[in-house]
Amino acid sequence: MKAAPEAQKRLLDLAELDSVIDRLAHRRRTLPELAEIDERSKLFAKLATQVIEAETESGDLAREQAKAESDVDAVRTRADRDQKRLDSGAVTSPRDLSSLQSEITSLNKRQGDLEEVVLEIMERREAADAKAGDLVTQRDEVRAALSTAEDRRDAALTEIDKESGEVRGRRADTTGDIPADLLKLYEKLREQYGVGAAMLHGGRCQGCKVALSIAEMNRIKGAPHDEVLRCEECRRILVRTAESGL
Ligand SMILES: [Zn+2]
DSSP states (O other): OBOOHHHHHHHHHHHHHHHHHHHHHHHHHTOHHHHHHHHHHHHHHHHHHHHHHHHHHHHHHHHHHHHHHHHHHHHHHHHHHHHHHHHHTOOOOHHHHHHHHHHHHHHHHHHHHHHHHHHHHHHHHHHHHHHHHHHHHHHHHHHHHHHHHHHHHHHHHHHHHHHHHHHHHHHHHHHTTSOHHHHHHHHHHHHHHSOOEEEEETTEETTTOOBOOHHHHHHHHHSOTTBOEEOTTTOOEEEEOTTSOO
16 A cells, blocks of 8 residues: 555554543543442442331331320220229229229229330330431432532543544544545554554554564665555554654
8 A cells, every 4th residue: 555654644643643532531431430429329229228118117116106105095095984983983883893993903004014015116216217317317428429429420521522522623634634545444453453553663663662673674664655564563554754763
C-alpha cells in the first residue's frame, strides 16, 4: 500500500487521539463511584428489607398489645360488674355471695396476670420500635450516601463525555486528512491490536518497543517514502519520522 508520508504521519496523531479515547472509556468503566454505588445499593436493599421486617414485628406487637389490653378490659368490666352486684346487696344467699366473691378474687388475679402480659408485650414492642428506628436511620444514611455517590458519578461521566466529545471531534478532523484505504487498514489493525499505528523511533517500534534488526532497518532505508510499512513484530503500521534513526 502507498500513502503520502504526511498522511502516514497523521496516523500517529490519530493513534494518540485513539489512546485518549480508550483512556476515557476505561475511566468511564472503572470510576470508583461505580463500585461504591454497587456496594451501597446492596447495603441499602439489605437495610430496606430489615426495616420492613422490624416494622412488621412492631406492628404485630402493637396488635398483640391491643388484644391483651382488650382482654384486661373485659376481665376488669366483669369484675366491676360483680363488685357492683356484691355492693348492691341484691345477693343475699351465702352460697351465692361466696361464689361471687370467689369469682371476683379469681377475676382480680386473672386481671393481674393479663396486665403482666401487657407489660411484657410493651417491653418487647419498645425494643422492636427502637430497633426499627435504628434501622430506618441507617437505611436513610445509606440512601443519602448513595445519592451523593450517584451525583458524583453523574458529574464525572458528564466531564468524561464532554472530553470524549471534544477528542472525537478532533479525530474526525484528523481522519479527513487520511486516504480511505490507509484509514481502513488502520481501523482494522486498531480493532485487532488496540493500536493501529506506531512511530519508528530511534530504530525501535514505539508500538511493541522492539528494536528492528539491522537488515530490517536497511530494508526500510531503501523503501520508497510513500510505502506503508508494517512492524514485523506487532504488525502495526510503522510510521517513519525525522526521529526514526534512518
Ligand atoms: Zn511493533
